[in-house]
Every structure is written in C-alpha cells, then in structure tokens.
Amino acid sequence: MGFYLRLAWRNNLRNKRRTFLAALAVGLGLAALIFTDAVSSGMLKGLIDTATGTFMGQAQLHRRGFMDTMDPDLHVKDGPRLLEELRSDPLVLRAAPRSLSFAMIASPTNSGSVMLYGLDPEAERGVSRLEKAVKKGDFLKEDGDSVVIGRRLAETLGVEPGDRVVITAAAAGGGDLAQALFRVGGVLDSGSRAMDSDMAFIRLSRAQKLLNLGDNFHEIAVDFRSVKTAEDKTSPFWRKYGGGGNEAKGWPELVPELAAAKDLNAFGIFLTAVILSGIVALGIMNALFMSLYERMFEFGVLRAIGTRPWRLGLMIVGEAAVLSALSSLLGMLIGYAACRIVGIHGLDYTGVDYAGVTMLQPIRPVYRALQYWLYPSALFVFTLLVSLYPAVYAARMSPVKAMRRSL
Amino acid sequence: MDKENVIETKGVTKTYQSGEVKVHALHPVDLAVARGEFTAIAGPSGSGKTTLLNLISGLDTPSSGKVRLAGREIGAMSQSELSDFRRDHIGFIFQAYNLIPVLTVEENVEYVLLLRGVPPGERAERVKRILEEVGLSGKHGRFPSQLSGGQQQRVAIARAMVSGPDIILADEPTANLDSATGAALMDMMRGLNEGRGMTFLFSTHDRMIMEKSTRLIALKDGRIDSDTRRQR
Numbered sequence: 001m002g003f004y005l006r007l008a009w010r011n012n013l014r015n016k017r018r019t020f021l022a023a024l025a026v027g028l029g030l031a032a033l034i035f036t037d038a039v040s041s042g043m044l045k046g047l048i049d050t051a052t053g054t055f056m057g058q059a060q061l062h063r064r065g066f067m068d069t070m071d072p073d074l075h076v077k078d079g080p081r082l083l084e085e086l087r088s089d090p091l092v093l094r095a096a097p098r099s100l101s102f103a104m105i106a107s108p109t110n111s112g113s114v115m116l117y118g119l120d121p122e123a124e125r126g127v128s129r130l131e132k133a134v135k136k137g138d139f140l141k142e143d144g145d146s147v148v149i150g151r152r153l154a155e156t157l158g159v160e161p162g163d164r165v166v167i168t169a170a171a172a173g174g175g176d177l178a179q180a181l182f183r184v185g186g187v188l189d190s191g192s193r194a195m196d197s198d199m200a201f202i203r204l205s206r207a208q209k210l211l212n213l214g215d216n217f218h219e220i221a222v223d224f225r226s227v228k229t230a231e232d233k234t235s236p237f238w239r240k241y242g243g244g245g246n247e248a249k250g251w252p253e254l255v256p257e258l259a260a261a262k263d264l265n266a267f268g269i270f271l272t273a274v275i276l277s278g279i280v281a282l283g284i285m286n287a288l289f290m291s292l293y294e295r296m297f298e299f300g301v302l303r304a305i306g307t308r309p310w311r312l313g314l315m316i317v318g319e320a321a322v323l324s325a326l327s328s329l330l331g332m333l334i335g336y337a338a339c340r341i342v343g344i345h346g347l348d349y350t351g352v353d354y355a356g357v358t359m360l361q362p363i364r365p366v367y368r369a370l371q372y373w374l375y376p377s378a379l380f381v382f383t384l385l386v387s388l389y390p391a392v393y394a395a396r397m398s399p400v401k402a403m404r405r406s407l
Numbered sequence: 408m409d410k411e412n413v414i415e416t417k418g419v420t421k422t423y424q425s426g427e428v429k430v431h432a433l434h435p436v437d438l439a440v441a442r443g444e445f446t447a448i449a450g451p452s453g454s455g456k457t458t459l460l461n462l463i464s465g466l467d468t469p470s471s472g473k474v475r476l477a478g479r480e481i482g483a484m485s486q487s488e489l490s491d492f493r494r495d496h497i498g499f500i501f502q503a504y505n506l507i508p509v510l511t512v513e514e515n516v517e518y519v520l521l522l523r524g525v526p527p528g529e530r531a532e533r534v535k536r537i538l539e540e541v542g543l544s545g546k547h548g549r550f551p552s553q554l555s556g557g558q559q560q561r562v563a564i565a566r567a568m569v570s571g572p573d574i575i576l577a578d579e580p581t582a583n584l585d586s587a588t589g590a591a592l593m594d595m596m597r598g599l600n601e602g603r604g605m606t607f608l609f610s611t612h613d614r615m616i617m618e619k620s621t622r623l624i625a626l627k628d629g630r631i632d633s634d635t636r637r638q639r
Contacts, residue, residue: 003514003521010509301505304466305566306494306522308487398486400467 008318011291012326022287023326026379029276029283030331031338033375036272038339038365039347040265043354045366048227051258051357052251054190055128057096057221058230059250061086061241066218072101072172075216077245083220091237093225096123097217099207103169105149105200107157114153114200116169118207118217127221130188130201137161137186144206146185150196154187161186167200171212178210191351191360261355273378280327280379281386288320288390299394300402313391320387321380328376336372339365412475413573413606414440414463419472421458421629432458433629435472440608440622442573445600447609447617450626456610457578459626463608464497464576465489477573494522498567498605500577504559506551506566512538513547516565523570537565541595557588564592568599577609581616593619 012019052058061082066074076082079097086095099118104111121140125131130148131139140146147165149157159165163184171178182202190196202210204217229235230250242248252259292299302312346362353359421433433455440446448456461467462474465481474481477496484492493499506515513534520530538544541561551559560580567575575596581589593616600607609616617623625632 003518007507007509014509298505298507301499301501302507303490304464304493304499305519306490306497308490310487311522398467400461403466 004315004318005322007315008322011295011315011319012322015291015294018287018290019323019326022283023323023330025283026280026324026327026383027330027334029280030328030375030379031334033269033273033276034331034335034371035338035342035365037269037371037375038335038367039342039363040269041366041368042346043349043359043363044262044265046359046361046363047258047261047354047357048251050192050360051255052223052227052230053129054133054192054360055130055195055221056251056254057127058224058227059222059237059248060254061220061222061246061248062218064245064247066100070100070102072170072175072211072213072218075099075172075213075218076220079216079220082241082246086220086222086241089237089240091224091226091229091235092222094123094126094223096120096127096221097204098219098221099204099211099213100218101169101207101211103167103200105147105153105157106166106168107159107163109158110156112153112156114149114198116167116207117199117201118204118211119201120204127223129190133188133190133195134186135189137184139186139188140201140203141185143183143185144203145180145182146202147182148186148188148201149184150199151187151189152193152197153200154184156197159184167202167210169211171210173212178212180206180210192358193353194358255356257355258357273375277382280382284320284323284383284386285389287323288316288387289393291319292316292390292394296397296402299397300399300404303397303399303402309395313388313395316391316394317384317387320383320391324380324383327383328379331379332372332376336367339367411441412439413442413477414438414608415475416459416463417473417475419459419462419469419474421455421462421467422470431629433462433469436629436631438624438631440574440606442606443600443604444622445597445607445620446622446624447611447620448624448626449611449617450632451612454626455629456612456626458629460576460578460608460610464499465493494519494570496573498570498572498575500560500563500567500575500580502579502582504551504556504563504583506559506562508551510550511547512543512549512551512554512562515551515562516569519566519570533569534565537569540599541565555588556584557592560584560588560592561595564596564599568603568605571603572605574606574608577607577611579611579613580609581611581613586615589613590615 061076063074063076083095083097086092097120101116103114103116105114134148139148157165161184165182165184166179167182168177168179208214224230229237231252238248299312343364346364348362349359350362416436416438418435418437419433420435423430423432436459448459450456462469481489481492516534516537517530520533538547541564543561581592596607597619599605622636624634
C-alpha cells in the first residue's frame with residue numbers, strides 16, 4: 001500500500017503547477033462551501049439570538065387560545081405553580097412571567113395603540129435584553145407607575161422620561177376598560193421596529209392590578225440550558241408543560257418564518273454543495289484525464305509488464321485520493337481564513353428585516369465541526385467516485401493501443 | 408508441438424483496417440523458438456517485427472492463428488489472465504527504456520516483484536542482486552532522469568529479468584544507444600542468456616544484434632523470409 005501511495009504522491013508532483021491549480025480549483029469549491037455554510041449559519045444564529053434573546057425567549061407558555069384572541073381572562077392556568085416548577089426544571093435556565101394586553105397610550109399631544117406588557121424586571125433580566133436597550137431613564141425601577149416605551153413611540157407621543165401618559169386597557173373579568181396614569185420611566189432603542197414603536201412595558205404587579213389579574217399572568221417566557229431543546233419536538237418539556245389547558249411553543253412555532261428560513265438555508269447549502277460538486281467533478285476529471293493522456297504510453301508499459309487492469313485503475317483512484325487530500329487541505333485553510341477575515345468586522349446588515357426578525361448585529365461566520373470533517377470527507381468520497389470514470393477508461397485500454405497513443 | 412519450444416505460433420496473421428483499406432501487417436507466420444535461444448527477428452521498418460512481438464506477448468490479438476507461450480495457448484485468456492501470464496513468464500525491454508520516471512531504479516525493478524506478491528525482504532534481496540548483475544550497484548536510489556541512456560536500459564533489463572521469466576522480449580533494445588553501449592549491453596544480455604538459460608527474442612534492424620544472435624529470422628512484408636541458426 002505504501003508503494004502505491006508513494007507512486008500516487010509522486011505522480012501528482014510530476015506537474016506541480018497543474019496539480020496545484022487543480023487542487024486550488026477544487027479547494028476553492030470546498031472553501032466556498034465552508035464559507036457559505038459559516039455565513040448563513042452565522043446569519044441564522046444572529047436572527048435566532050435576536051428573536052429569542054431580545055424579548056421573546058426560546059419558548060413560551062400560554063393558556064390555549066390566548067394568542068389567537070388576546071382575551072385578558074385567558075391567563076396561564078395554574079400559572080404561579082407552573083412558574084415555580086419551570087424554575088426548578090433541569091432543562092430550564094430561566095423563566096419570566098408576563099401579562100399582555102392591547103392598550104391605548106396617550107400623551108397630552110398624541111396617542112397610539114400598543115401591546116402592553118407587564119414584566120418582572122428581575123426575572124426578565126436573564127430572558128430578554130430590554131434593560132440593556134434602555135437609552136434614556138431606567139428600566140422599571142421601584143416606582144410602580146413607571147412605563148418604558150420605545151424610541152419611535154416616544155417620538156410619536158412627544159414624551160421624554162418623567163412625562164406623564166395615560167394607558168387604557170381591557171381588564172379581565174368582563175372586559176371593562178381600565179385606565180391609569182403612568183410616568184415615562186425609560187425610553188429604549190432596541191433596533192427592532194416592532195419593539196420601538198408598538199410596545200409598552202410596566203411592572204407585572206402594576207399590570208396585574210390594572211388588568212384585574214390577581215396573581216395570574218398570560219405568558220411565561222423560557223430560556224433553556226441548551227437552545228437545541230427549543231427545536232427538539234421530542235423533548236419531554238412540551239408534554240409536561242403543554243397540557244392542562246395550556247400550550248408550550250418553542251421559537252420555531254412562535255416565529256415560523258424563521259424556522260422556514262432555517263430550512264431554506266439548509267436547502268441553499270445543499271444546492272450550493274451540488275453545484276460546487278459539479279465544478280469539482282469537472283476539475284478532477286480534467287486533471288486526471290490530462291495526466292492520463294500524457295502518460296498513456298506509460299500505462300501501456302505498466303500493462304505490458306503485468307499490471308492487471310483493475311490495479312491500473314486503482315492507481316488512478318489513488319492519484320485522485322492524493323489530489324483530493326491536497327484540495328481538502330487547501331480548501332479548509334482558505335475557508336477558515338475567509339471566515340476569520342470576515343469575522344473581524346462581520347457583514348453589516350443591521351436594521352434589515354429578514355424572516356420577520358430585525359438583524360441587530362453584524363453577521364459573523366459560525367464555525368461548525370461538520371464544515372471541517374463532513375464537507376472534506378464528502379469531497380474525498382465524491383472525488384474517488386468521480387475518478388472511477390478515468391480509472392475504468394485506463395483499465396479498459398488495451399496495452400498495445402495505449403503504447404501507440406500519446407500526446 | 409515440441410515440448411522444448413517456449414514460443415510457438417501457428418498461422419498467425421494480423422490485418423489492420425485503415426479506413427476502407429485492409430493492411431496485412433502479418434501474413435500467416437509459423438514460428439517455434441526453443442527454450443534458451445538467443446533469437447533476433449530482423450527486417451526493415453514495416454516488415455512486421457513489432458507486430459509479431461506484440462502478438463507473441465499477448466499485447467495484441469492475432470486476426471487468425473494461435474500463439475502458445477511456455478506451453479499455454481494465450482488466445483483464450485482474459486485481460487487479467489494475460490496480465491498475470493506476462494507478469495510470470497515474460498520480461499519486456501523497450502526501445503525507449505520506458506521506466507516509470509517517478510520511481511527510483513530500485514523501485515522500478517521492485518515493481519515487478521511487488522506485482523507477483525514477493526515479500527519485502529526477498530524483494531530487496533533480489534533487486535540488490537540483479538542490480539549488481541547489470542552493473543548498477545550504488546545507483547539504486549537514483550531516478551531514471553539521473554541516469555544515462557545505457558544505464559536506463561540496464562535498469563530495463565534488470566526489471567525484465569528480476570522475476571526470472573521464461574522469455575525476454577526486446578523491441579529494438581539498442582536503437583537509442585551508441586554502438587559501444589549497445590554492444591556492451593548485448594554482451595551482458597548474452598551472458599545472462601547463457602548463465603540463466605533464459606530465452607531472448609529481439610526485434611531489430613541493428614546489425615550488431617543480428618551478429619550476436621544465435622538465430623536470425625528475417626521478416627519481409629509480413630512474412631518470414633529466412634530463418635538461420637549459427638553456432639554459439
């Protein structure tokens with residue numbers, strides 16, 4: 001085996017420039033695949049992080065039917081007990097209770113409709129990044145009548161921290177309208193259009209009082225110890241918390257556009273791989289056939305002195321294997337280097353909405369193990385398969401014809 | 408057929424199709440070469456020397472007739488069987504040496520033994536011995552491009568002989584060599600022929616080879632024109 005590997009290696013080195021160019025062409029294909037995977041994975045990761053980390057959480061619990069009707073009476077069934085249970089669940093990292101209600105917010109100069117959230121600032125700190133997004137004022141400090149609104153809404157209402165606004169919302173227990181005076185405690189700038197213009201946040205205890213909820217709430221936002229739990233339909237979490245009148249949904253169900261984008265991304269990578277494979281196949285075959293035609297006489301001699309046809313074919317496959325190994329090495333180096341370079345500043349698409357989520361961070365390539373073992377391995381196997389064509393061609397060539405032909 | 412004959416052809420012909428025209432490269436040839444003979448097939452270009460050699464070695468198939476080598480009819484063999492047969496019974500020496508340029512002298516010679524599945528230790532020993540015999544000790548690590556034409560042909564001879572074949576087929580072995588080197592190589596091959604009893608069959612138009620052969624078969628227009636033996 002060592003003899004044949006040595007032979008394959010040296011045959012590849014016969015025409016160093018051609019071998020290098022062929023390896024570079026194939027390597028660039030692999031590098032492109034690695035880079036495409038890394039960037040699209042980075043984009044998805046950024047979108048999922050933004051969607052789940054900014055406010056939504058990786059999963060949510062609601063009373064069944066609440067998200068369709070927003071009926072204030074449909075609070076999480078047995079909410080306080082479930083909240084405690086969630087907080088002691090080994091799968092769960094954090095859980096934050098919230099109330100939700102459609103509301104009107106009015107300043108002396110303007111008014112607007114908002115989704116009014118009642119939040120527990122302490123619990124919220126780990127689940128969402130609201131506090132970090134506050135640019136003016138503070139995030140729901142002890143003052144029970146404080147409201148935090150987005151920058152765009154503040155501009156619409158013409159208010160600043162310290163100004164007063166009136167909030168009107170439908171309360172539980174019959175749907176009577178409840179109204180209260182609040183003071184703008186903070187203005188946030190999250191970068192998300194929806195959050196900055198259509199949401200208002202007050203303390204959960206104040207919301208429970210305003211909406212007549214008692215100690216109940218409408219939503220529990222959950223972060224898992226592993227984000228993969230949110231995508232794992234078979235996790236016992238969903239069965240455990242999704243029954244008894246409540247429903248539990250992970251981010252793929254909460255933001256189906258994003259889940260679809262993830263599937264589309266996987267398909268895009270597959271398509272890229274297929275196209276690049278075609279290019280790689282042609283590159284490898286071209287290099288092998290060039291080498292084969294150049295050495296036709298030599299193959300004839302090898303057959304003449306007793307080399308079996310299949311062994312001659314195996315030599316071609318061996319050369320392809322060496323070329324593929326070189327190409328993989330080059331491809332991984334180039335792919336890694338490209339990812340590192342792009343990773344320094346990232347690709348800046350901040351503010352762009354994609355799949356219903358606003359990109360808040362530059363896209364940075366994500367390194368995944370499969371980029372450096374699956375893709376090169378697939379390339380290697382694919383190269384061997386492609387090399388079978390010239391290998392069979394060489395094996396079937398009659399020795400005397402081979403010795404008559406040369407370039 | 409005579410048991411002592413290592414090469415036998417019976418009514419072997421070769422016809423090529425060149426467009427609409429049929430070219431008769433070889434008319435029916437009957438030939439018998441006994442074990443240990445040192446035979447030259449001579450004739451001008453196009454006389455059919457190389458064609459006959461190709462048919463005898465199984466590199467090409469005759470249009471009609473039969474070829475027996477070392478007691479076996481080769482016409483019915485598959486390509487793999489022919490490869491194995493050549494590996495085990497025939498050594499080739501070509502006009503242009505045709506060594507594998509990326510293999511060293513030692514590896515070029517070793518390759519034939521590798522094909523036969525000879526264990527590494529024995530391979531090394533046999534390669535060393537044959538290289539000494541052809542006067543190439545100390546050159547084993549060199550590549551063909553680092554050798555002179557004569558030295559390369561010595562490597563080709565070593566490669567042809569290392570497995571101890573029954574027959575050595577040599578196609579114009581001195582054509583690319585100067586006369587002194589060619590003569591030295593012929594003397595060497597003659598020595599190996601006498602020492603080991605191997606059968607040599609040359610195709611040539613080199614007068615020196617014809618003179619050093621013990622049998623001279625002259626081909627003309629694809630037919631045997633004359634067949635003469637002489638004393639060693």
